[in-house]
Amino acid sequence: MLNHIWFWMIIASLFIAGINDIRNSSNPVKPDTTEEVAKAEKKESLNEKTYLGKVTSGAINAAELGVKIAIGLIGVMAMWLGIMKVAEEAGMIKKLGHLVRPITKRLFPSIPEDHPAIGSMIMNIAANMLGLSNAATPLGLKAMEELQKLNPEKDTASNDMITFLVINTSAITLIPASAIAIRASLGSASPQAIIVPAIMSATVATIVGLIVVKTLHHFNAKKIEKKNS
């Protein structure tokens, strides 16, 4: 699926950028005064003016950004992996997993009891709810590592990984802090008014996501059964 989406996003970008450029060049916006003409000529190179130029720099800037984000993650990642390792050696992650077993048994039926994946996932979800993004990503990646240990096919996503991912992408955040901060800065009469509707929407997203995932797991299992029989 991702192969198709990725390919079509890139092709659509190039195609639409090309069409936009052709449309712009066939009826260019005529500057009115001589002053504007001079300004337009001086200010914009072809790279900034055309959509294809923007797409090119968009791709290159994004590639640089990808490395920046990944490198920026190394510090907090190392910190949380260190703390989690201490907690694991002390037996805390297992205890935590045991505590939430009644809930996670249904969501992740194939994870053995007491597996450290459960504890890591719960901590990631809790960090997400509290809006602690600096902790949530490292804890989530730790959970993915644990799930990968249980995964028989190392280059293919397991059912449990997809379930975990969907819970994450529809993350319920108790306080959508950045949205509230911007609302407050723009002078909203009640910046926090979005808290309850946002929680409700995210809950619907999570429930729908889980239903979709469980249905797809089910059909997938049947398909494999058929193949084997």
Next chain:
Amino acid sequence: MEIFKTLIDWLSLLAIPVMILVFIGYGYLKKVRVYEVFVEGAKEGFDVGVKIIPYLVAMLMAIGMFRASGALDFLTWAVSPITNLIGMAPELLPMALMRPLSGSGSLGVMTELMNTHGVDSLIGFTASTMYGSTETTFYVVAVYFGAVGIRKTRYAITAGLMADAAGLITAVLISQLMF
């Protein structure tokens, strides 16, 4: 509402210090050689960061091109007849389409919408609810699967986007009801 927010704010503030205290403290009491074990765990941090680079570059490149090409305007035009059916203002469509693609991009669209239509207008309110209703699916898929070297993501994107759509539509409907 005010009390709830203060409570959560304090909980968020205390969560990390308490977690560090409890984990390291409990480890120490259990006679774990805390410093040595911490270092051993932390050394994997670098590998994870390096491992996600190719995945993140691939994903962000496609998204960066898509955003720069003006494709979003085209998609807005194509999808608007459907969203008109639930009474969603066409101004909100770029927000909905941007949300799963880019966190900073959708934050920008949200701010822009609140600036032009007013923070406390229906559009401003809905945009900020939409922002809080889901996460950046494409980014999460790239980083989480990238960290463990998974290339075949199966139906993860499909499920993630369907969850996003459900959350965004709910945000629109609830905002309309509350107004």
